[in-house]
């Protein structure tokens with residue numbers, strides 16, 4: 001006997017993500033899903049972003065990690081509310097994990113909720129968590145062959161932060177080739193070259209983000 | 220990293236399959252057919268490997284085989300409505316050069332059918 005299923009493996013997740021999205025809309029909170037491979041400097045970017053935006057915006061953070069709380073501790077030192085999710089092995093956050101930790105955050109008091117996803121270039125792009133936008137971080141030490149290896153994440157992201165540009169002279173990273181490949185996959189993507197460590201380029205990214213957050217709050 | 224991804228994916232697939240097999244009263248699954256789009260960055264060999272590893276512990280599926288159909292990426296131009304095959308991940312309309320392209324096919328990820336008795 002053959003049984004036709006055509007059931008999406010992600011169907012259950014998408015239903016929960018839609019509920020999250022509705023809640024974020026009600027509360028007027030802009031939600032950012034930050035993705036990258038391990039070691040790209042996501043947490044440092046988040047720290048700089050918080051420093052730049054803290055005077056204007058109320059920020060909360062959800063930290064996804066396979067098994068430690070180190071990143072969450074770093075972010076908590078910036079004086080913003082942080083909730084830690086340990087995925088105990090899973091390589092991505094899903095909508096249910098996000099939903100189950102929302103009661104630990106006061107959404108009424110937040111303008112921006114930044115979710116730091118687990119370091120991985122494949123799965124996080126596949127799981128909708130109800131965010132307003134996906135943003136990807138790629139560091140110049142990873143090489144510029146990533147767009148063609150992991151096209152979905154580049155396709156789904158609204159912005160790409162190219163981090164560690166202070167190391168460009170020491171790598172064979174080709175920024176032009178990267179831009180060309182990325183725009184081939186996603187012509188509308190915003191690209192921000194940054195060095196989170198040296199606080200270069202972060203201002204431009206933060207201004208762009210602030211506009212989006214304000215626009216949602218005014219709706 | 221890839222294998223972890225395929226393992227989580229296969230776990231999800233086998234959950235869906237098991238649930239459906241029970242509700243249709245199947246006692247033995249002989250085949251699972253998946254459809255996966257090229258945008259998904261799924262490695263079929265890893266998927267097959269994870270399937271072989273996981274199914275051993277599930278009597279219902281232990282004898283089953285896996286068939287994976289990979290779908291090419293197809294785009295549709297939002298300006299001129301031309302439909303075309305996206306090659307080398309270049310989302311550009313060959314007819315009008317517009318880069319605002321909707322994905323028609325290539326992001327699939329689902330169980331098409333199961334066979335059993």
Ligand SMILES: [Zn+2]
Nearest residue numbers: 296299312315
């Ligand atoms: Zn066209």
